[in-house]
Amino acid sequence: MKKAAAILLAGVILVSCGAVVAADQSLVSKSYVNGTFTDEALKQAEQRVEELTAPVYNQALNQLNSEHSAYLAQAGGTSGLNDLRFKKGDVLTLTSGSGVMLLAGSATASGGVLVDTTAGNTVASGSGLTARHRCLAGESAAVAVTVTSDTAVLCLEGSYTLSASGNVDYNAMADGLTKMGLLKGTGATYGSGYELERQPVRVEGLVMFIRLLGEEQAALSSTATNPFVDSPSWADRYLAYAYEKGYTTGIGTNAAGQLVFAPNNTITAGEYMTFVLRALGYSETGTNPDFTWQTAMEAGVTLGAIRQSERTMLESGTFLRAQVVYLSVCALSAPTKDGGILLDRTASNGGYDKAAMQTVLNEVSTLRLS
Structure with missing residues (x-):
């Protein structure tokens, strides 16, 4: 997103320059425009976009953390991750604002929205959790985390319920x-x-x-x-x-x-x-x-x-x-x-x-x- 904005801004700069000097009256070579000048324009544009978007990003992150704390309070959960062991087929249902981090083994998420705060995206339903990425359950619906390996270690934060499987423990x-x-x-x-x-x-x-x-x-x-x-x-x-x-x-x-x-x-x-x-x-x-x-x-x-x-x-x-x-x-x-x-x-x-x-x-x- 930032890269696209930078290219667009650089394009505006180049068009503006083209409007000042006619094609047959160019004061600089085409190679200079396509090389040194374009690279510098992109660099400056990216820097400017970064300056403009940083406050918005920080504001969104602060809001997410604030909502996370509020969800934990509503759910009666506690902050801080506690690691626990689970077996294949165990299903943990996370309430809004609760967190999970996979430390070992494998597990998938389904149901509501699960936000991978480490990567800055959402985990698609049915997809696996990425090891050592902190994830938070959104407020739309509960998220089900299913263990898919023989054993797994999950860090949990907040409130959840466990539906234990009958597989080998x-x-x-x-x-x-x-x-x-x-x-x-x-x-x-x-x-x-x-x-x-x-x-x-x-x-x-x-x-x-x-x-x-x-x-x-x-x-x-x-x-x-x-x-x-x-x-x-x-x-x-x-x-x-x-x-x-x-x-x-x-x-x-x-x-x-x-x-x-x-x-x-x-x-x-x-x-x-x-x-x-x-x-x-x-x-x-x-x-x-x-x-x-x-x-x-x-x-x-x-x-x-x-x-x-x-x-x-x-x-x-x-x-x-x-x-x-x-x-x-x-x-x-x-x-x-x-x-x-x-x-x-x-x-x-x-x-x-x-x-x-x-x-x-x-x-x-x-x-x-x-």
């Missing part, structure tokens, strides 16, 4: 693992630090494997040497312990002949299932292996770690940290090769309160697919 499962002391988060400052919306990496899979074994404290107190040159500092003791115990030998050596682990390489459902089956006491090596890494998901069903419906779900899309949480919950109640369930070993090795862990596990296990 990975968030509740993550909360359960946290209560049991098996999920510590990544340090992210939103969404409880879980980062369920991104792909897991090798070092995270290894750490969860050690926790499922109930050996985290043993790992953290280990004095073994860490041979991996690419180990992140926070995972130093985990990798040293895992190498000493024979849980991993890395992926090979670098050009200098040093051992590498490739901690930030992403892992698949099959690769994490391999960790789970090892925790259950099964092996993919030796003369008579229980499974192969290529058939880990199939073996997971055969050996009772997961159900066929769960295998289908885990292999149907991108394997995320949300699915690591899901598979870890499955593992804890799965039978081990030597008898009992993995939770028995986890609690015994880790010095946990088994009864308390079992109570939490019973609760989150009801969230599994049938």
